[in-house]
Amino acid sequence: MIENSDRVLQISSSWDAYHTECPTRLVLNRIADKWAVLVLGLLETETKRFSILQREIGGISQKMLTQTLRGLERDGLIARTIFPTVPPKVEYTITPLGKTLVGLLAAVRVWSETHIEEVLKAQSDYDKAAQETLNSEAPGVRTVRF
Amino acid sequence: MIENSDRVLQISSSWDAYHTECPTRLVLNRIADKWAVLVLGLLETETKRFSILQREIGGISQKMLTQTLRGLERDGLIARTIFPTVPPKVEYTITPLGKTLVGLLAAVRVWSETHIEEVLKAQSDYDKAAQETLNSEAPGVRTVRF
DNA sequence: AGTTCCTACTTACTAATAGTGACTATTGGC
DNA sequence: GCCAATAGTCACTATTAGTAAGTAGGAACT
Secondary structure: OOOOHHHHHHHHOOOOOOOOOOOHHHHHHHHOOHHHHHHHHHHOOOOEEHHHHHHHOOOOOHHHHHHHHHHHHHOOOEEEEEEOOOOOEEEEEEOHHHHHHHHHHHHHHHHHHHHHHHHHHHHHHHHHHHHHHHHOOOOOOOOOOO | OOOOHHHHHHHHOOOOOOOOOOOHHHHHHHHOOHHHHHHHHHHOOOOEEHHHHHHHOOOOOHHHHHHHHHHHHHOOOEEEEEEOOOOOEEEEEEOHHHHHHHHHHHHHHHHHHHHHHHHHHHHHHHHHHHHHHHHOOOOOOOOEOO
């Protein structure tokens, strides 16, 4: 039933992301959102407006940016301040809670930048191998070790 | 055009996740996959079989597990070994490259566990406030600061 | 001899989510 | 009076996630 010691620790602290209903999985769903990661990265150092964020994040639509910002606000990771001017002005700022998470995410971005070549090479190797087995062997059998 | 100093650094290192076509964004798409994060977490310490992984990750389907494992294999983060026995046996092991990433992801899981209460509280506060503005004010105006 | 079971998948289908493009309110400037 | 600018919303389509059922092939049971 209980497999190994690290899992026991997680269970005894009452949170376990490996259990479907555990609320810690919502944090996973948060970072498992590329737009949220990018937004938090931009707000790490300074407060920014909606239009600036959209300009700096390549390929995000207004709808997705709005949706992402609302989600981050709801989770208490960023704060939203609207100035009722015309045209409207809305500023987004990272909260203290958000700051504690964004450091980790920055580390992931650094990892991407330092290991991307290895990942790209692995991908092309994999694709080439898949191509070869397609041409020679029966499909499905790829690697055998004894 | 160039906004602030950290961005300049990223551009000069030739990788920038904020640009749509940058390959580093595929790493983001990798960690922006809750299943992948959970799988990597389980493989951090030991090699595991397909059925074990499925049992330990609450709520994952066979299809999604297969898909996730294939993606991680293609990116060079895990290795797949099939034993052509009957019934079949397939083992998944983390690679050295995968190990360097999984440490960061473990940090994120720890963050979840230590900050989940704050996030849940922020959410209920947000939902309550949204409910109140719905009852009293005109919708859209929530916070004003000068 | 036939049926069932086992594992690690596919495949076909449905539900949910991401993304796209057009539309809105407001008002200062031309 | 008309256009530009900002931060959205709404209706629609495309993509992706999830579900349920099927497949292989030999071992063990009946």
